[in-house]
Amino acid sequence: xxxxxxxxxxxxxxxxxxxxxxxxxxxxxxxxxxxxxxxxxxxxxxxxxxxxxxxxxxxxxxxxxxxxxxxxxxxxxxxxxxxxxxxxxxxxxxxxxxxxxxxxxxxxxxxxxxxxxxxxxxxxxxxxxxxxxxxxxxxxxxxxxxxxxxxxxxxxxxxxxxxxxxxxxxxxxxxxxxxxxxxxxxxxxxxxxxxxxxxxxxxxxxxxxxxxxxxxxxxxxxxxxxxxxxxxxxxxxxxxxxxxxxxxxxxxxxxxxxx
Numbered sequence: 001x002x003x004x005x006x007x008x009x010x011x012x013x014x015x016x017x018x019x020x021x022x023x024x025x026x027x028x029x030x031x032x033x034x035x036x037x038x039x040x041x042x043x044x045x046x047x048x049x050x051x052x053x054x055x056x057x058x059x060x061x062x063x064x065x066x067x068x069x070x071x072x073x074x075x076x077x078x079x080x081x082x083x084x085x086x087x088x089x090x091x092x093x094x095x096x097x098x099x100x101x102x103x104x105x106x107x108x109x110x111x112x113x114x115x116x117x118x119x120x121x122x123x124x125x126x127x128x129x130x131x132x133x134x135x136x137x138x139x140x141x142x143x144x145x146x147x148x149x150x151x152x153x154x155x156x157x158x159x160x161x162x163x164x165x166x167x168x169x170x171x172x173x174x175x176x177x178x179x180x181x182x183x184x185x186x187x188x189x190x191x192x193x194x195x196x197x198x199x200x201x202x203x204x205x206x207x208x209x210x211x212x213x214x215x216x217x218x219x220x221x222x223x224x225x226x227x228x229x230x231x232x233x234x235x236x237x238x239x240x241x242x243x244x245x246x247x248x249x250x251x252x253x254x255x256x257x258x259x
Contacts, residue, residue, distance in 0.1 A: 004067030006031045006163055006195040007052055012061035014051055021047045022219045025061075031162075032193040034185075036210030038203055038230075040240055043216040045199040046087075049165050052197060054078045065163070079107030083156035085149075087168040087199075091140050097151050098136040101127055104158030119158075126157035130184060146177030153184070164188075166198040170205060178202075182209050203255040207231055215239065231255055 007029040015021045022044045029035045037045045050056045051063055054070045063070050065081060073081065083104070091100070104126070105119040115123070127133040130150040135143070140151060149169065156164060169185070170178040182205060188194050200206045206213055207227040215222045215230050217239045223230045231253055236244040243258035 003031055005029055005064070006033070006066060007197065008062075008064040008067075009048075009052065009058075010062050010064075012048075012051060012058045012063065014047060014056060014058045020219055022051070022058075025216075025219070025221055027214055027221070027224065029163075029195055029197055031195055032189070034189055034196045034198075034209060034211045036206035036213045036227075037197065037199045037216065038201070038206050038213055039216035039222070042218075044219040045216055046167055047219075048216070049084070049167055049197070049199055053082050053084050053165055076107050079159060081161055082163045082165060083159040083161035085152050085156050085164070085166040085169060087171055089152060095140055096136065097127070097132060097138050097140055097143075097154075098123060100140050100151060101154045101158050104155040107159060122158050122160060123154075126154040127151075129157060129188070130154045131180075145172050146174070146180065149173065149177070149181060150184075153181075157188070161194070163195045163197070166196070168200060169198055170200070170202065178205065185209060203231060203236075204253070207253040207255070227253055 005028040009025055009027050012025045013020060013023055025048065037048060039045055051058055065073060070078065101123045102115050102119060105115060105122060109119065124133065127136060130153050132147060132150050132154055135147065140148065143151065170181050173181065185196060186209065189196055198209070210227060212225060213227050213230040214224045222239055223235055231246050233244050233246045236246070236255065245256050245258055247254050
């Protein structure tokens with residue numbers, strides 16, 4: 001018997017203020033798959049993540065999680081299944097790394113005010129997985145960009161999700177920290193079977209990390225498939241409106257702009 005997709009969007013339409021942002025968008029993400037969503041500015045990438053996480057409901061069409069409509073899961077149920085790592089997040093009050101990570105346990109804490117032993121164990125395990133266990137007592141607002149991104153990822157992992165959604169997980173990071181985050185996501189996917197959907201402006205990073213890519217432009221799906229099928233120079237030139245080159249070097253796809 002074939003397992004239901006981890007996530008499915010069928011003919012989804014959505015917009016803001018009466019204007020469409022996504023039109024007839026459909027996708028499937030298999031359990032344990034890594035899907036990269038790429039495209040130019042204002043293509044609808046972040047909006048798509050918000051629909052997949054249940055933050056927004058589509059005007060038309062449907063989003064399903066493990067075969068069931070998102071509306072049937074409820075807020076707590078969704079929080080136990082789907083974790084989101086935003087591109088940026090402002091912390092409104094002073095908290096330590098451990099306190100922020102433990103916020104990921106909220107969906108598991110019905111009718112109790114304080115963390116139990118299970119919560120603490122999950123928090124410590126999540127921090128160890130992403131390499132920030134030594135920062136547990138440090139204030140979050142003192143962290144650098146790479147450390148902060150890892151802490152947000154640890155909070156998401158503390159939820160014990162089966163699906164992880166990330167919006168520009170390597171934005172504002174230097175090359176070393178980009179490499180570390182990509183390696184970490186690969187390892188989590190390989191070791192735990194975590195389903196990952198991420199948005200990225202970096203086509204080279206997306207090709208390196210994703211099993212499949214979804215290319216959006218003007219709120220519509222232009223192409224979906226393996227990175228080699230999606231990252232076609234002619235297609236990218238039409239979408240981005242500039243000359244593009246695509247080459248395969250040592251088995252890796254590389255994309256660049258012709259100047």
